[in-house]
Amino acid sequence: MTSPESAVETAGDTPLMISVVVICYRQEKFIADALDSILAQTAYDRIDRVIVVDDKSPDGSFDIIQDYAAKHPKIQAVRHEVNSRGASVPRNTGIALATAPYIAFLDGDDIWMPTKIEEQVAVLEEHPEIGLLFSDFITFDDKTGAERPSTTVRYSLGEPNQLRKFFVQGGPVIPSCAVVSRAVIDEVGPFETNLRFNEDSEMWNRVASAAPLHHLPRPLFRKREWFGSKGSGVNDAGQIASKHEITRRMIERVPELAEVADKRSSGIELQAAVRNFRRGATAEARAHLKKALEHDPKNRKARLYLAVSHLPGSTDRWLNILRGLQHGVLRRAQ
Structure with missing residues (x-):
């Protein structure tokens, strides 16, 4: 079997490439699933690098990340010396190290569908004006395996008042389903580090103020619910x-x-x-x-x-x- 690293792009001289930013904190039970889902991408050749940022996990998460980095040249293991107590700082660390014109995000307890990058690359190649591309997803319970489809508000290129609609209705746009233009991030700035909640929503609103959004009406990742995940509590x-x-x-x-x-x-x-x-x-x-x-x-x-x-x-x-x-x-x- 051909390894992901050996895949060669033949469709053109300058293929559209994506950098992947994975964040991890205390997810030693799940991080291998997340990384395996990246390696299993049908368009892995369109990923230039995978930056995995461990936010000083107290468990064995970083050991697993280092093991993957040793075996797969595209994977870069990064570890914070101090826990940032949030998702924004590790995501921004990954953004700073990303080199491709588009950036995809994956949380260390989530799983991509095999065709996620392939389907999103196809849309971005046809519509490079998109600033944020996202999809529906499937939520599953880590203990029981029970699944439920999770749909988001539909957004399409050319619709009027898109920013007003997003400001009022939101998505949700889970980072693990998003691909964002690096040029737009450079324009509006990275994730805010002074918000305890909804830092991703704040980011997407800024992106929506600068570039069009587009939604793919099918699930492209699986969101894990487990005790300790960010969405498991209510505040x-x-x-x-x-x-x-x-x-x-x-x-x-x-x-x-x-x-x-x-x-x-x-x-x-x-x-x-x-x-x-x-x-x-x-x-x-x-x-x-x-x-x-x-x-x-x-x-x-x-x-x-x-x-x-x-x-x-x-x-x-x-x-x-x-x-x-x-x-x-x-x-x-x-």
Whole structure:
């Protein structure tokens, strides 16, 4: 079998290349899966280097990374001397070492689908004006293996008011599904290091202010949920505060976004309500829904969720039914 490093590009003299930035902290159980998913890419020849940044993990993560770097010439192992207590600093370390005109990101506990880079390269070659290219994904439980499809808001080239739409609706754009133009990063700056939450969302909003976004409507990576992953806990106060701070910063950057700030704030409260419903905190969820309607009385989803919260039975059951109807598939409630 031909090794990934021996693949040779024959389609042209200057093939579009991508640098990959992998960040890792305390992920010795998962980092090999992440790196194997890069090595298994059908377009591995379009990856010029893989920068794996360990944020001073206290476990054996870096030993595994070094082992991969010793066996695969494209992989570069980097270790921080001090833990940065966040994702932005290690991502920025990787960005500084990247050499290709596009940068893809992968968290050390996630897994790429084999055709991810191939499919994204094909789009970028046809549309080099894209600043941020991303996709849907599949979320899976590390213990049970249970999977659920996770779709994002659709964005396509040429649609009007794309920045306003992204400012209000977001994605989500998980870094592990994103490919970003290096030129755009150089223009808007790297990831913010002074936000505890939603630093990626803040970055994508800045990118959206400078270049078009495009979404591929199919899953190109698998997002792992495990106890200890960033998304495994809930901190509503911190999440909401950081999102409102992003609102303030983006309005400062693009003043006309103030026209839709209330819609964005309403959506922030709605998201907090859904998180609380999922953990059974119905009273807190209703409080967030009321705030959502204060910001935007026309938020029909918030009004519907508030009504559903008063129906008999589990609110989460009713929300599952509503989500199923929205996606055209009625999920069977337990």
